[in-house]
Amino acid sequence: MGCGGFGFAGVGMVVVGLGLPAWVWGLWAVAADRLPWVWLGSRDTLKPGDTLNSSSYLLSPKGAFTLGFFHPHKTNNIYLGIWFTNDHDRRVWVGNRNAPVVDTSAVLTLDTKGSFTILPQGGDAIPIYNPAQVTNNTIIATLLDSGNFVLQELNSNGNTKRVLWQSFDEPTDTLLPGMKLGVNHKNRSTWSLTSWLNNVIPAPGPFALEWDPKGHQMIIRRQGVEFWTSGVLKDDTFEFISDESKGMYNFTIVSNEDEEYFFYTNIKQGGKSGWFISFDGKLHSFDESYIAETENCNGYNTDGGCKRWLPSCRRGDDMFDKRSGYFIHGPEPSSFDINTSLTMNDCKVACWNLCGCDAYTFLYDNQTGCKFWIKKGEFFQDLSGVIPPLYVLIPKPSHNGKFLKLRLTLEKFLLSYH
Structure with a gap:
């Protein structure tokens, strides 16, 4: 059986049995409480x-x-x-x-x-x-x-x-140094990462990190569609990875009849090292830095390796903003999607692609499924915080934006007298 789970008393008895002073086993107990699986006999x-x-x-x-x-x-x-x-x-x-x-x-x-x-x-x-x-x-x-x-x-x-x-x-959402990202031709399998569904559900989410053996580049896909590319490996780095990542890693490409893959190692050893793809499509390092700065991949911008996926009915400066309030044509959503494999990012993309969609949010408490507000007219923001927030489309710049700003200013003025 494993060694974890001795508990405080077990550690205390072991150390006391050694005849050590109380302050020593006290420190030991604190360390054991923080790392309960790292004890004698591991x-x-x-x-x-x-x-x-x-x-x-x-x-x-x-x-x-x-x-x-x-x-x-x-x-x-x-x-x-x-x-x-x-x-x-x-x-x-x-x-x-x-x-x-x-x-x-x-x-x-x-x-x-x-x-x-x-x-x-x-x-x-x-x-x-x-x-x-x-x-x-x-x-x-x-x-x-x-x-x-x-x-x-x-x-x-x-x-x-x-x-x-x-x-x-069988990787999940994390690429550790030395792990392969690519294609195994012998058994017709791939090494790729898939994000969690959200921050508490490890089930496969909408984003995947893959290796393109023909293009010699990394690709992030959202529901199978290209979302971001790293650019070709050149001069020991990728064109579109973040500047802070360049010079931190050694990149290696292996290509033969059995397999084609990419892997990386750290130039500076030590500490927690690993890349992971988040449920909102960002490629991070465990040191909190970005590998791929995909927060700018809004469907319209094509800078930094981003791919265009915005429909023609949207403008590049349109955005969703989290706000509490209600629409003039009623607070009830226009439609639902009860699919529990849908994440907030899926809801956002669905609303982007549905011309006339004004807002979205999740359907279930675990932030899966979708609710949509379609052609609901003008949105009135509520600053009291009583109404649950939505992700509301804010066209910028536009006359609607000016009116919204004026309305918010008026509401703040009125609330100050309550």
Whole structure:
């Protein structure tokens, strides 16, 4: 069994048993409370017959990464994931992003046949990996300091015979140094990233980061359509990545008959390193810097690698703004989309593409689904904060914008007398 979950008392007894002064084990307890999975006896490997439950973890050899179960903030869904040990919120891989364990506990098992399975209490098994053929050799699963979780078959001398499965071959939204982004021609698969649905649901969202082996460039797609491109790799960098990213990475392209892919390494080693694509289409680094500055990709602008997707009925300076208020033709939405795989970005794009759409927002509390206001006439902003906000189309510059500004000024004046 894993070493996580000893709790404060367990750490206290271990240290007190060593005869150390109270202030030493007090500091130890504080550190253990912050990093409850990093205690004596930590392991990095599962062997056939081993299990991992919600209070046990794997820790990579140098402690860089942790593998275990987690549940996003304010949800009852449980996922198997890998994260930076010193930052639990930096999750770099999710094993069951399409099949969460709901309202119960779960156990990860590795059997003698080499099958990885999540077993929810009282629920159906969730397979992570099933081998195509059974082997009689030793099988182990190890979490590496690269962040890769590797299932391998060993020879009789203990050396690796072959890799059966690895998490780097099934990326979610994060590209770590050394991970491949590209195409595997041998098994006709791809290495690509897909964003989370939103900040609490790891299910695949609307944005994907891919490698274009013919164009030798990275591509961000929104629902399959090009949203941003990096430009061709030239003079050891990409044309349209952010200036702060240029000079920070070494980029390598590999192309042969079996595979075509791109990967990067950090010029400066150390610290948390990784790229992730957010649910709103931004490509970030874990040091909080941008790799792709896609916030300017509004559908009209084509600077910086952005692709045009704005319909002809919209103008380049139109924008949506989050505001509370109501339309003159009534507060009720004109239409709904109950699809729970739709994100706020999907709602925005749908409203952009629907000429006459004046506003949108999410339908459900988890910020999925869409509500639209179409041809509702003039919008009156409410500054009291009582009315739930919408994302309202603000044409700029326009006479409507001038009238809106005048109306807001008048409302502020009237509110000052309440």
